[in-house]
Amino acid sequence: MGKRVVITGLGVCAPNGVGIKDFTQALTDGKSGIRHHSQLEQLNFGCQVAAEPLIRDNVLNNYFTPLQQRGLNASGLVYGVIAGVDAWKDAGLSANTSSEPFWDYGVIFGTGILGVDKFRESIYLVDEKNVRRLGSTTVIQTMASGISAYLGGILGCGNQVTTNSSACTTGTEGILMAFERISNGKAEIVLTGSCSDSGPYVWGGFDAMRILPRNFNDQPTKASRPMSATASGFVPGSGAGALVLESLESAKKRGAKIYGEVLGGEINSGGQMGEGSMTAPNSIAVQRCIRNAVINSGIAAEDIDVINGHLTATVKDSLEIKNWSVALGRSGTDFPYINSFKGMIGHCLAAAGSIECVAAVLQFEEGMVFGNVNCDDVHPEISAMVANHKIPQKTIPYRPKVIAKASFGFGDVNACVIFAAFND
Numbered sequence: 001m002g003k004r005v006v007i008t009g010l011g012v013c014a015p016n017g018v019g020i021k022d023f024t025q026a027l028t029d030g031k032s033g034i035r036h037h038s039q040l041e042q043l044n045f046g047c048q049v050a051a052e053p054l055i056r057d058n059v060l061n062n063y064f065t066p067l068q069q070r071g072l073n074a075s076g077l078v079y080g081v082i083a084g085v086d087a088w089k090d091a092g093l094s095a096n097t098s099s100e101p102f103w104d105y106g107v108i109f110g111t112g113i114l115g116v117d118k119f120r121e122s123i124y125l126v127d128e129k130n131v132r133r134l135g136s137t138t139v140i141q142t143m144a145s146g147i148s149a150y151l152g153g154i155l156g157c158g159n160q161v162t163t164n165s166s167a168c169t170t171g172t173e174g175i176l177m178a179f180e181r182i183s184n185g186k187a188e189i190v191l192t193g194s195c196s197d198s199g200p201y202v203w204g205g206f207d208a209m210r211i212l213p214r215n216f217n218d219q220p221t222k223a224s225r226p227m228s229a230t231a232s233g234f235v236p237g238s239g240a241g242a243l244v245l246e247s248l249e250s251a252k253k254r255g256a257k258i259y260g261e262v263l264g265g266e267i268n269s270g271g272q273m274g275e276g277s278m279t280a281p282n283s284i285a286v287q288r289c290i291r292n293a294v295i296n297s298g299i300a301a302e303d304i305d306v307i308n309g310h311l312t313a314t315v316k317d318s319l320e321i322k323n324w325s326v327a328l329g330r331s332g333t334d335f336p337y338i339n340s341f342k343g344m345i346g347h348c349l350a351a352a353g354s355i356e357c358v359a360a361v362l363q364f365e366e367g368m369v370f371g372n373v374n375c376d377d378v379h380p381e382i383s384a385m386v387a388n389h390k391i392p393q394k395t396i397p398y399r400p401k402v403i404a405k406a407s408f409g410f411g412d413v414n415a416c417v418i419f420a421a422f423n424d
Contacts, residue, residue: 003182003247003248003249004183004248004261005183005245005246006245006247006251006258006259006260007244007246007419008090008245008251008254008256008257009089009191009242009259010090011082011083011090011243011358012086012240012242013078013079013082013195013239013241014033015033016031016344017031018053018059023362024362028366028368029395030373030394033051033053033345034050034051034220034224034344040203041217045200047207047213047217047235049216049220050237051235051239053238053239063082068137070137072141073117073121074141075198075199075238076115076197076240077150079196079238079240079351080111080150080194083239085154087193087243092257093155093244095154095155096157097156098156100158102156103159104159104188104250105155105188105191106178106187106189107152107190108163108174109193109195110163110166110171110194111196112165112349113144114142114146114197115143115146117199117201118138118142122138122142148161155191159181159186159187160186167350168350168352168408169267169408170350171350172265172354172415172416174354175245175357176264176265179245189250190244190245191245192243192354193240194240195240195350196239196350198238199238202236202349211233213225213232213313222374223235224346225313225343226313226340226374227317227340227382228376229377231313231317232313233313234313234314235342236349237346237347237352238348241358242358243358258422259361259362259364259365260421261419261420261423263298263419264297264298265296265416266288266292266293266416267289269411270283270412272411272412279410280316280412283322285412286406286408286414287326288327292416293406293417294418297418301327301328305398305401305403306336306338306360306363307324307339307403307404307405308341308356308360308406311338312340313340320408321381325385332385333389333390336390337369337391337398337400339370339371339392340372341355341359343373343375353407356405356407357405357419360403360405364400364419368396369395369396369398371395372392372393375391375393376393399421403418403419404416404418404419405418
Protein backbone atom coordinates (compact mmCIF):
# COMPACT_ATOMS: atom_id res chain seq x y z
CA MET A 1 0.00 0.00 0.00
CA GLY A 2 1.55 3.29 -1.09
CA LYS A 3 1.35 6.64 0.60
CA ARG A 4 -1.86 8.61 0.28
CA VAL A 5 -1.48 11.61 -2.01
CA VAL A 6 -3.44 14.82 -1.59
CA ILE A 7 -3.74 18.14 -3.43
CA THR A 8 -2.61 21.13 -1.35
CA GLY A 9 -2.13 23.88 -3.93
CA LEU A 10 -3.75 25.11 -7.15
CA GLY A 11 -2.68 27.68 -9.72
CA VAL A 12 -4.05 28.62 -13.12
CA CYS A 13 -3.45 30.94 -16.03
CA ALA A 14 -6.51 30.31 -18.20
CA PRO A 15 -8.22 32.17 -21.05
CA ASN A 16 -11.22 33.03 -18.87
CA GLY A 17 -9.37 33.76 -15.65
CA VAL A 18 -5.84 34.22 -14.34
CA GLY A 19 -5.63 33.15 -10.71
CA ILE A 20 -7.88 30.73 -8.83
CA LYS A 21 -10.36 33.36 -7.64
CA ASP A 22 -11.12 34.78 -11.10
CA PHE A 23 -11.05 31.33 -12.72
CA THR A 24 -13.53 29.89 -10.20
CA GLN A 25 -15.90 32.80 -10.72
CA ALA A 26 -15.67 32.43 -14.50
CA LEU A 27 -16.45 28.70 -14.32
CA THR A 28 -19.37 29.32 -11.99
CA ASP A 29 -20.82 32.00 -14.26
CA GLY A 30 -20.10 30.21 -17.54
CA LYS A 31 -17.82 33.05 -18.67
CA SER A 32 -15.97 32.43 -21.93
CA GLY A 33 -12.37 33.32 -22.69
CA ILE A 34 -12.74 32.76 -26.44
CA ARG A 35 -12.26 35.90 -28.52
CA HIS A 36 -11.89 37.03 -32.12
CA HIS A 37 -8.23 37.59 -33.05
CA SER A 38 -7.62 40.21 -35.71
CA GLN A 39 -4.15 38.76 -36.32
CA LEU A 40 -5.69 35.45 -37.41
CA GLU A 41 -8.03 37.34 -39.74
CA GLN A 42 -5.10 39.23 -41.26
CA LEU A 43 -3.27 35.93 -41.79
CA ASN A 44 -6.27 34.45 -43.65
CA PHE A 45 -7.03 31.76 -41.07
CA GLY A 46 -10.31 29.97 -41.64
CA CYS A 47 -10.91 29.97 -37.87
CA GLN A 48 -10.25 33.45 -36.51
CA VAL A 49 -11.25 32.80 -32.90
CA ALA A 50 -8.98 31.48 -30.16
CA ALA A 51 -8.54 31.49 -26.40
CA GLU A 52 -5.52 32.84 -24.55
CA PRO A 53 -4.99 34.27 -21.06
CA LEU A 54 -5.10 38.03 -20.63
CA ILE A 55 -2.08 39.04 -18.55
CA ARG A 56 -2.46 42.42 -16.86
CA ASP A 57 0.25 45.07 -17.21
CA ASN A 58 3.17 44.75 -14.77
CA VAL A 59 1.99 41.36 -13.45
CA LEU A 60 5.22 39.79 -14.71
CA ASN A 61 7.11 41.79 -12.11
CA ASN A 62 5.62 39.45 -9.50
CA TYR A 63 7.15 36.38 -11.18
CA PHE A 64 10.26 37.44 -13.10
CA THR A 65 13.21 39.67 -12.30
CA PRO A 66 13.99 42.57 -14.68
CA LEU A 67 16.89 40.52 -16.02
CA GLN A 68 14.66 37.49 -16.66
CA GLN A 69 12.15 39.69 -18.47
CA ARG A 70 14.79 40.96 -20.88
CA GLY A 71 14.08 39.34 -24.24
CA LEU A 72 11.28 37.22 -22.75
CA ASN A 73 9.11 36.06 -25.65
CA ALA A 74 7.79 32.61 -24.72
CA SER A 75 4.11 32.79 -23.79
CA GLY A 76 3.85 29.19 -22.58
CA LEU A 77 6.74 29.65 -20.19
CA VAL A 78 5.14 32.82 -18.81
CA TYR A 79 1.81 31.04 -18.28
CA GLY A 80 3.53 28.06 -16.65
CA VAL A 81 5.57 30.15 -14.23
CA ILE A 82 2.49 32.16 -13.18
CA ALA A 83 0.41 29.01 -12.57
CA GLY A 84 3.26 27.09 -10.94
CA VAL A 85 4.39 29.83 -8.55
CA ASP A 86 0.77 30.58 -7.61
CA ALA A 87 0.11 26.90 -6.83
CA TRP A 88 3.26 26.74 -4.69
CA LYS A 89 2.19 29.79 -2.70
CA ASP A 90 -1.38 28.49 -2.45
CA ALA A 91 0.02 25.36 -0.79
CA GLY A 92 1.67 27.56 1.85
CA LEU A 93 5.15 26.84 0.50
CA SER A 94 7.98 29.31 -0.01
CA ALA A 95 10.90 29.46 -2.40
CA ASN A 96 14.08 27.88 -1.05
CA THR A 97 16.40 30.40 0.58
CA SER A 98 18.79 27.88 2.18
CA SER A 99 22.10 26.69 0.80
CA GLU A 100 20.77 23.22 -0.12
CA PRO A 101 17.95 22.14 -2.46
CA PHE A 102 14.67 20.82 -1.12
CA TRP A 103 15.63 17.17 -1.63
CA ASP A 104 12.09 15.83 -1.18
CA TYR A 105 10.42 18.44 -3.44
CA GLY A 106 10.20 18.03 -7.20
CA VAL A 107 8.69 19.47 -10.39
CA ILE A 108 6.98 17.55 -13.21
CA PHE A 109 5.72 20.21 -15.60
CA GLY A 110 4.83 19.40 -19.19
CA THR A 111 4.43 21.19 -22.48
CA GLY A 112 3.78 20.35 -26.12
CA ILE A 113 5.95 23.05 -27.61
CA LEU A 114 7.67 25.95 -25.88
CA GLY A 115 8.80 29.35 -27.09
CA VAL A 116 7.57 29.22 -30.69
CA ASP A 117 7.69 33.00 -31.06
CA LYS A 118 11.16 33.11 -29.50
CA PHE A 119 12.29 30.34 -31.82
CA ARG A 120 10.97 32.24 -34.86
CA GLU A 121 12.76 35.38 -33.65
CA SER A 122 15.96 33.36 -33.27
CA ILE A 123 15.74 31.90 -36.77
CA TYR A 124 15.52 35.37 -38.29
CA LEU A 125 18.45 36.66 -36.24
CA VAL A 126 20.59 33.69 -37.25
CA ASP A 127 19.66 34.07 -40.92
CA GLU A 128 20.51 37.77 -40.72
CA LYS A 129 23.90 36.84 -39.19
CA ASN A 130 23.04 38.56 -35.90
CA VAL A 131 23.69 35.57 -33.67
CA ARG A 132 25.09 37.72 -30.87
CA ARG A 133 21.74 39.45 -30.52
CA LEU A 134 20.00 36.22 -29.53
CA GLY A 135 20.62 36.86 -25.84
CA SER A 136 21.47 34.51 -23.02
CA THR A 137 17.90 33.31 -22.35
CA THR A 138 17.06 32.02 -25.83
CA VAL A 139 17.97 28.42 -25.04
CA ILE A 140 15.89 28.11 -21.88
CA GLN A 141 12.92 29.80 -23.60
CA THR A 142 12.93 27.35 -26.51
CA MET A 143 13.89 24.00 -24.97
CA ALA A 144 10.94 21.86 -23.91
CA SER A 145 12.27 21.42 -20.38
CA GLY A 146 12.69 25.17 -19.99
CA ILE A 147 9.47 25.38 -17.97
CA SER A 148 10.39 22.72 -15.41
CA ALA A 149 13.97 24.07 -15.24
CA TYR A 150 12.66 27.58 -14.63
CA LEU A 151 10.29 26.48 -11.88
CA GLY A 152 12.81 24.13 -10.32
CA GLY A 153 15.29 26.98 -10.07
CA ILE A 154 12.82 29.54 -8.77
CA LEU A 155 11.65 27.16 -6.03
CA GLY A 156 14.95 25.41 -5.31
CA CYS A 157 13.73 21.82 -5.76
CA GLY A 158 16.23 18.96 -5.47
CA ASN A 159 14.05 15.96 -6.31
CA GLN A 160 13.09 15.02 -9.89
CA VAL A 161 12.72 18.13 -12.07
CA THR A 162 11.49 17.15 -15.53
CA THR A 163 9.15 17.90 -18.42
CA ASN A 164 6.72 15.41 -19.95
CA SER A 165 5.08 15.80 -23.34
CA SER A 166 2.15 13.71 -24.60
CA ALA A 167 0.02 16.09 -26.66
CA CYS A 168 -3.42 16.72 -25.09
CA THR A 169 -2.84 14.18 -22.30
CA THR A 170 0.28 15.97 -21.00
CA GLY A 171 -1.23 17.63 -17.93
CA THR A 172 -3.25 14.64 -16.76
CA GLU A 173 -0.31 12.31 -17.38
CA GLY A 174 1.93 14.59 -15.30
CA ILE A 175 -0.42 14.37 -12.34
CA LEU A 176 -0.24 10.58 -12.45
CA MET A 177 3.56 10.68 -12.76
CA ALA A 178 3.73 12.90 -9.68
CA PHE A 179 1.21 10.71 -7.85
CA GLU A 180 3.28 7.58 -8.46
CA ARG A 181 6.50 9.24 -7.30
CA ILE A 182 4.95 10.38 -4.02
CA SER A 183 2.98 7.18 -3.49
CA ASN A 184 6.17 5.15 -3.88
CA GLY A 185 7.98 7.27 -1.29
CA LYS A 186 10.42 8.87 -3.74
CA ALA A 187 9.22 12.43 -3.03
CA GLU A 188 7.06 14.25 -0.50
CA ILE A 189 5.89 17.19 -2.61
CA VAL A 190 5.72 17.56 -6.39
CA LEU A 191 4.57 20.61 -8.33
CA THR A 192 2.90 19.30 -11.46
CA GLY A 193 1.12 20.94 -14.37
CA SER A 194 1.46 21.84 -18.03
CA CYS A 195 1.50 24.83 -20.34
CA SER A 196 0.98 25.70 -23.99
CA ASP A 197 2.08 28.62 -26.17
CA SER A 198 -0.29 31.06 -27.83
CA GLY A 199 -0.33 32.34 -31.37
CA PRO A 200 -0.67 31.58 -35.06
CA TYR A 201 2.50 29.51 -35.30
CA VAL A 202 1.01 27.02 -32.82
CA TRP A 203 -2.56 27.13 -34.09
CA GLY A 204 -1.84 27.30 -37.84
CA GLY A 205 -1.34 23.57 -38.32
CA PHE A 206 -4.75 22.80 -36.88
CA ASP A 207 -6.37 25.41 -39.12
CA ALA A 208 -4.69 23.78 -42.11
CA MET A 209 -6.18 20.43 -41.05
CA ARG A 210 -9.62 22.07 -41.18
CA ILE A 211 -10.56 20.76 -37.74
CA LEU A 212 -11.31 24.19 -36.27
CA PRO A 213 -14.75 25.90 -36.48
CA ARG A 214 -15.03 28.42 -39.32
CA ASN A 215 -18.62 29.60 -38.95
CA PHE A 216 -18.35 31.51 -35.67
CA ASN A 217 -15.79 34.21 -36.42
CA ASP A 218 -18.44 36.85 -35.63
CA GLN A 219 -19.69 34.91 -32.56
CA PRO A 220 -16.53 33.80 -30.77
CA THR A 221 -18.16 32.80 -27.47
CA LYS A 222 -20.47 30.41 -29.36
CA ALA A 223 -17.68 28.68 -31.30
CA SER A 224 -16.69 25.89 -28.90
CA ARG A 225 -19.64 23.51 -28.50
CA PRO A 226 -18.75 20.24 -26.72
CA MET A 227 -21.45 17.53 -26.90
CA SER A 228 -23.58 19.79 -29.11
CA ALA A 229 -25.40 18.78 -32.29
CA THR A 230 -23.95 21.93 -33.90
CA ALA A 231 -20.34 21.34 -32.84
CA SER A 232 -18.02 21.94 -35.78
CA GLY A 233 -14.48 21.64 -34.42
CA PHE A 234 -12.35 22.66 -31.47
CA VAL A 235 -11.28 26.22 -30.72
CA PRO A 236 -7.50 26.46 -30.13
CA GLY A 237 -6.46 27.73 -26.73
CA SER A 238 -3.45 28.19 -24.48
CA GLY A 239 -2.46 28.77 -20.87
CA ALA A 240 -1.32 26.69 -17.92
CA GLY A 241 -2.60 24.86 -14.87
CA ALA A 242 -0.66 23.66 -11.83
CA LEU A 243 -1.30 21.48 -8.78
CA VAL A 244 0.82 20.76 -5.73
CA LEU A 245 0.63 17.06 -4.88
CA GLU A 246 1.82 16.01 -1.45
CA SER A 247 1.91 12.97 0.77
CA LEU A 248 -0.85 13.06 3.36
CA GLU A 249 1.75 12.76 6.13
CA SER A 250 3.59 15.84 4.90
CA ALA A 251 0.37 17.82 4.44
CA LYS A 252 -0.78 17.00 7.98
CA LYS A 253 2.61 17.87 9.40
CA ARG A 254 2.49 21.27 7.72
CA GLY A 255 -1.17 21.85 8.58
CA ALA A 256 -1.82 22.42 4.87
CA LYS A 257 -5.23 22.98 3.34
CA ILE A 258 -6.35 19.90 1.37
CA TYR A 259 -8.44 20.38 -1.78
CA GLY A 260 -8.88 16.69 -2.49
CA GLU A 261 -7.12 13.37 -2.89
CA VAL A 262 -5.65 11.59 -5.90
CA LEU A 263 -6.76 7.97 -5.66
CA GLY A 264 -4.93 6.72 -8.76
CA GLY A 265 -5.41 6.38 -12.47
CA GLU A 266 -4.14 4.85 -15.67
CA ILE A 267 -2.03 5.83 -18.71
CA ASN A 268 -2.05 3.82 -21.94
CA SER A 269 -2.04 3.97 -25.72
CA GLY A 270 -4.21 2.48 -28.42
CA GLY A 271 -1.11 1.86 -30.53
CA GLN A 272 -2.86 3.53 -33.50
CA MET A 273 -4.33 0.11 -34.24
CA GLY A 274 -7.89 -0.85 -35.15
CA GLU A 275 -9.89 2.36 -35.38
CA GLY A 276 -7.05 4.27 -33.67
CA SER A 277 -4.79 6.63 -35.63
CA MET A 278 -2.64 9.70 -35.06
CA THR A 279 -5.81 11.76 -34.62
CA ALA A 280 -8.51 9.21 -33.72
CA PRO A 281 -8.84 7.12 -30.55
CA ASN A 282 -8.79 3.37 -30.35
CA SER A 283 -11.97 2.81 -28.31
CA ILE A 284 -10.72 -0.47 -26.85
CA ALA A 285 -7.74 1.38 -25.34
CA VAL A 286 -9.88 4.26 -24.09
CA GLN A 287 -12.29 1.89 -22.33
CA ARG A 288 -9.38 -0.09 -20.90
CA CYS A 289 -7.79 3.13 -19.62
CA ILE A 290 -10.99 4.14 -17.81
CA ARG A 291 -11.61 0.66 -16.36
CA ASN A 292 -8.04 0.31 -15.11
CA ALA A 293 -8.13 3.80 -13.59
CA VAL A 294 -11.15 2.70 -11.56
CA ILE A 295 -9.47 -0.56 -10.51
CA ASN A 296 -6.16 1.10 -9.66
CA SER A 297 -7.97 3.66 -7.51
CA GLY A 298 -9.68 1.01 -5.39
CA ILE A 299 -13.19 2.19 -6.16
CA ALA A 300 -16.20 0.82 -8.02
CA ALA A 301 -17.56 2.32 -11.25
CA GLU A 302 -20.77 3.33 -9.48
CA ASP A 303 -18.76 5.47 -7.00
CA ILE A 304 -18.02 8.06 -9.69
CA ASP A 305 -20.55 10.86 -9.50
CA VAL A 306 -18.94 13.39 -11.85
CA ILE A 307 -16.93 13.00 -15.06
CA ASN A 308 -14.89 15.77 -16.60
CA GLY A 309 -14.36 14.55 -20.13
CA HIS A 310 -11.87 15.43 -22.84
CA LEU A 311 -14.82 16.33 -25.14
CA THR A 312 -13.31 18.72 -27.68
CA ALA A 313 -16.43 19.74 -29.66
CA THR A 314 -15.67 17.48 -32.60
CA VAL A 315 -17.45 14.52 -34.21
CA LYS A 316 -15.67 12.26 -31.71
CA ASP A 317 -17.61 13.58 -28.70
CA SER A 318 -20.36 10.99 -29.14
CA LEU A 319 -17.76 8.23 -29.33
CA GLU A 320 -16.14 9.43 -26.13
CA ILE A 321 -19.49 9.32 -24.30
CA LYS A 322 -20.07 5.81 -25.62
CA ASN A 323 -16.65 4.75 -24.33
CA TRP A 324 -17.39 6.16 -20.87
CA SER A 325 -20.76 4.38 -20.85
CA VAL A 326 -19.30 1.02 -21.90
CA ALA A 327 -16.29 1.27 -19.58
CA LEU A 328 -18.35 2.17 -16.52
CA GLY A 329 -21.40 0.08 -17.42
CA ARG A 330 -23.62 3.11 -16.83
CA SER A 331 -26.12 4.96 -19.00
CA GLY A 332 -29.32 6.99 -18.95
CA THR A 333 -30.18 8.40 -15.52
CA ASP A 334 -27.50 6.18 -13.96
CA PHE A 335 -24.76 8.00 -15.90
CA PRO A 336 -22.68 10.40 -13.74
CA TYR A 337 -22.89 14.15 -14.19
CA ILE A 338 -20.55 15.07 -17.04
CA ASN A 339 -19.03 18.35 -18.14
CA SER A 340 -16.48 19.82 -20.50
CA PHE A 341 -14.81 23.16 -19.83
CA LYS A 342 -13.74 23.63 -23.44
CA GLY A 343 -16.92 25.58 -24.17
CA MET A 344 -15.36 28.37 -22.07
CA ILE A 345 -11.61 27.96 -22.58
CA GLY A 346 -11.30 26.18 -25.91
CA HIS A 347 -8.86 23.31 -26.32
CA CYS A 348 -5.69 24.45 -24.58
CA LEU A 349 -3.68 21.62 -26.17
CA ALA A 350 -0.83 20.50 -23.86
CA ALA A 351 -2.24 22.73 -21.11
CA ALA A 352 -5.76 21.30 -21.42
CA GLY A 353 -5.36 18.45 -18.93
CA SER A 354 -3.85 20.53 -16.14
CA ILE A 355 -6.22 23.50 -16.48
CA GLU A 356 -9.21 21.15 -16.57
CA CYS A 357 -7.91 19.11 -13.61
CA VAL A 358 -7.65 22.32 -11.58
CA ALA A 359 -11.25 23.12 -12.56
CA ALA A 360 -12.43 19.59 -11.77
CA VAL A 361 -10.88 19.70 -8.29
CA LEU A 362 -12.42 23.12 -7.58
CA GLN A 363 -15.83 21.42 -7.74
CA PHE A 364 -15.01 19.74 -4.39
CA GLU A 365 -14.13 23.10 -2.88
CA GLU A 366 -17.17 24.92 -4.25
CA GLY A 367 -19.74 22.15 -3.80
CA MET A 368 -20.81 22.59 -7.40
CA VAL A 369 -20.76 20.93 -10.80
CA PHE A 370 -19.77 23.58 -13.32
CA GLY A 371 -22.07 23.90 -16.31
CA ASN A 372 -21.59 23.05 -19.98
CA VAL A 373 -21.51 26.19 -22.10
CA ASN A 374 -23.01 26.04 -25.63
CA CYS A 375 -24.63 22.66 -25.08
CA ASP A 376 -28.28 23.65 -25.23
CA ASP A 377 -28.69 21.34 -28.25
CA VAL A 378 -27.21 18.07 -26.98
CA HIS A 379 -26.19 15.76 -29.80
CA PRO A 380 -28.97 13.16 -30.32
CA GLU A 381 -26.48 10.28 -30.17
CA ILE A 382 -25.40 11.51 -26.74
CA SER A 383 -28.98 12.04 -25.57
CA ALA A 384 -29.63 8.38 -26.41
CA MET A 385 -26.92 7.36 -23.93
CA VAL A 386 -27.10 9.99 -21.18
CA ALA A 387 -30.08 11.61 -19.48
CA ASN A 388 -30.02 15.30 -20.42
CA HIS A 389 -30.12 16.50 -16.81
CA LYS A 390 -26.77 14.75 -16.29
CA ILE A 391 -25.31 17.28 -18.76
CA PRO A 392 -26.03 20.48 -16.80
CA GLN A 393 -26.24 23.60 -18.96
CA LYS A 394 -25.45 25.86 -16.02
CA THR A 395 -23.57 25.39 -12.77
CA ILE A 396 -25.59 23.40 -10.25
CA PRO A 397 -25.18 22.92 -6.49
CA TYR A 398 -23.87 19.40 -5.93
CA ARG A 399 -21.06 18.16 -3.69
CA PRO A 400 -19.18 15.43 -5.58
CA LYS A 401 -17.36 12.65 -3.77
CA VAL A 402 -15.47 11.08 -6.69
CA ILE A 403 -14.52 12.75 -9.98
CA ALA A 404 -13.03 10.99 -13.00
CA LYS A 405 -10.99 13.17 -15.33
CA ALA A 406 -9.64 11.90 -18.65
CA SER A 407 -7.57 13.31 -21.50
CA PHE A 408 -7.14 11.66 -24.89
CA GLY A 409 -4.41 12.99 -27.16
CA PHE A 410 -2.85 13.02 -30.62
CA GLY A 411 -0.92 9.82 -31.16
CA ASP A 412 -3.72 7.71 -29.64
CA VAL A 413 -2.53 8.26 -26.06
CA ASN A 414 -4.82 8.25 -23.01
CA ALA A 415 -4.76 9.22 -19.35
CA CYS A 416 -7.48 9.00 -16.70
CA VAL A 417 -7.11 10.19 -13.10
CA ILE A 418 -9.54 9.66 -10.22
CA PHE A 419 -9.94 12.46 -7.67
CA ALA A 420 -11.86 12.18 -4.41
CA ALA A 421 -13.13 14.60 -1.81
CA PHE A 422 -10.73 14.30 1.11
CA ASN A 423 -11.90 12.06 3.93
CA ASP A 424 -9.45 11.52 6.76
